[in-house]
Amino acid sequence: MHLSPVPVLAVCVLVTGVALVLTTWWGRGRGLIPIGILLALALGVVTTVDSLDVPLRGDVGEHQWQPTALSAVRSTYRHRIGTMTVDLTAVPFAGADRSITATVGVGELVVLVPEGVGVDVTARAGIGAVQLFGRREAGGVGINRSASVAPASPEAGHVNLSLKTGMGRVEVERQVTLRLNPGAESEVPHAAA
Numbered sequence: 001m002h003l004s005p006v007p008v009l010a011v012c013v014l015v016t017g018v019a020l021v022l023t024t025w026w027g028r029g030r031g032l033i034p035i036g037i038l039l040a041l042a043l044g045v046v047t048t049v050d051s052l053d054v055p056l057r058g059d060v061g062e063h064q065w066q067p068t069a070l071s072a073v074r075s076t077y078r079h080r081i082g083t084m085t086v087d088l089t090a091v092p093f094a095g096a097d098r099s100i101t102a103t104v105g106v107g108e109l110v111v112l113v114p115e116g117v118g119v120d121v122t123a124r125a126g127i128g129a130v131q132l133f134g135r136r137e138a139g140g141v142g143i144n145r146s147a148s149v150a151p152a153s154p155e156a157g158h159v160n161l162s163l164k165t166g167m168g169r170v171e172v173e174r175q176v177t178l179r180l181n182p183g184a185e186s187e188v189p190h191a192a193a
Contacts, residue, residue: 009043070096077102085110093117093157104165111161111172118151118158123170130170147172 016036023029061082067073068090077086077100084104089112102109113119123130123146129139132147151158163170 006043006046009039009046013039013043067091070098073098073100075100079104079107079109081106083108083110085112087112088159089114093159095155095157097158097160099160099162101162103163104168104170106166107168109163109165109168109170111163113159113161113172113174115174116152116156118156119149119161119172120146120158121148121161121163121172122146123161123163123172124165125168125170126164126166128165128168128170132172133174149174 013036016032016039020029020032020036023032059082060080062084063079063082064085064087065074065077066087070091070093073088073091075098077084082104084102084107086100086102086109088100091114093114100111102111121132123132123144125139125143127141128143129137130143130145131137132145133149135147138145161172163172
């Protein structure tokens with residue numbers, strides 16, 4: 001069971017406020033003022049992050065996934081903070097249908113798909129921007145975009161992408177338009193058990 005910190009912090013702010021009111025009669029509540037301010041600020045930050053549904057799971061930094069076999073494609077990719085690139089351009093999707101979910105809490109999520117494969121994308125940025133297949137980038141708060149690209153042939157395969165970043169940018173492209181950093185961590189994952 002996952003307990004959101006929002007109600008816990010709200011109760012702490014309420015208790016601190018009641019204690020401040022009660023201690024005004026004795027003149028000893030001055031020390032509660034900074035505590036109340038810090039709790040109120042923390043509540044504001046946590047409420048904002050909670051409302052944006054920031055997916056804070058995974059690694060930190062720059063991470064590149066470059067599977068080369070269909071069996072190496074994961075159903076879920078997660079990254080906490082930084083840039084995550086999921087490069088699917090070397091995967092032979094012929095005749096296959098795959099669903100992939102990828103999330104970045106804070107940062108950039110880039111997914112590269114091979115030519116000819118059918119693609120359905122739903123992408124969300126809590127605060128930030130979404131750009132799909134070179135179309136005009138949409139930015140702001142609560143950005144939701146979707147796009148579909150038909151396969152080149154019925155046997156070409158299909159990929160269904162569900163992408164999300166809490167704060168940052170989501171990009172989906174057909175070809176490699178980025179120069180991958182040679183010093184960045186690169187991983188070719190094995191098939192998920």
